[in-house]
Amino acid sequence: MSTAQGARARARTEVTAAIKEEARRHLAKEGAAKLSLRAVARDLGMVSSALYRYFPSRDELLTALIIDAYDSLGEAAEQARDAAADSAPVARWTAVCEAVRGWALAHPHEYALIYGSPVPGYAAPQTTVPAAARVGLVLIGIVRDAREHGGLSELPLPAGLRPEAERMAADLAPELPPESVAALAAAWAQLFGLVSFELFGQFNNVVEDREAFFRHAAMGLAQGVGLR
Amino acid sequence: MSTAQGARARARTEVTAAIKEEARRHLAKEGAAKLSLRAVARDLGMVSSALYRYFPSRDELLTALIIDAYDSLGEAAEQARDAAADSAPVARWTAVCEAVRGWALAHPHEYALIYGSPVPGYAAPQTTVPAAARVGLVLIGIVRDAREHGGLSELPLPAGLRPEAERMAADLAPELPPESVAALAAAWAQLFGLVSFELFGQFNNVVEDREAFFRHAAMGLAQGVGLR
């Protein structure tokens, strides 16, 4: 009995994976806006109604793809952090930044899915939040470690931002000073600005040696959050 | 004759504008990937073949929308610069940053068109380049002015980036030191990272007082390029 259960569960996992894989291929060809359950089913040799056993709607399939992408990126960031565990915080920071860039270059369509324009008519549910938070948590962790070892500079905080910075700190990283949390959120967005500009073609005719350029910019971000 | 010509030309301009306006509405509803000449024509009470008298293809219509969006944003940035012409470079810098953000919030779908995920199957032609460059040129101009008045700090430049920074400076702003040009390019991308994160929902549950947050981050960008 448990064997039969296992076989069924295994088959289900495999079909689910095959659907997502095919859907990712469609993502690359047509973009998220045009992702169609029917087309995915057709290319898998299935009938569209059969897909509903695995995903209750097109939007749920999209959500699954989004969560997978965030998780894949988050894992890349965590691995880079762990591989640089013995290095100084600044080196760990840049290693994570470069891992984010490397993942984006390797998975451009999944990157566009999560950090590009929103898909019209689709609103990401709260279930995507934990996966989406992983990269940010990695960055927070590096700053926390630096602070514990006295490697964090003090940062200015204008009076107008203090209430919001304190709220953010309470929500995201109570162990950090509010000014660091505000700087972290900015650096986080700026990191993806660099990656998006490279990936989306904004650096064409502008930046050629992107590797060297990015490395320097990531270092600048580290300074911006007070790492030294 | 010249009167008839003028009327004809005026009519053509009006119809062209109406088509673009309708296309922008479609952009908002369905996104750029699904923009279809037919649908635009239908909603204008025209027949699709008539549209080809104004735009030879869907891609050319997209290109026109993209150039318009870049120009509209560039104009907003230039106006903000001019309105703050008497202020210090840092204030001018943040004014331009806030104008970029303001324009993006007011035109989210056009912003997504130019700074979001690339449209599958569409490659922007070189004709978009001058319009796309306008914001960058505004930022360069502020740094140039600051330098002429002694308001620019010296920046570090790692040896590995020097060749690329010199190439960039030669191409983009020969009057500026290479390290400033590299820093400018990074700040430019980071500025749009901040705007994209706010607009694309990445700051949901993270940043609430976006106005104050952005103002502070824009100030940080100014520091990053050496303004003081």
Add this chain to the structure above:
DNA sequence: GTCTATAACGAGATAGAC
């Protein structure tokens, strides 16, 4: 219980004949 296939719906896009 778990799955796949058939058929259908209502909405919309599209191609081509006229």
Add this chain to the structure above:
DNA sequence: GTCTATCTCGTTATAGAC
């Protein structure tokens, strides 16, 4: 420029295979 026949889509109901 108009009309129609034929496609697509997401989704559901239903029936039957394992």
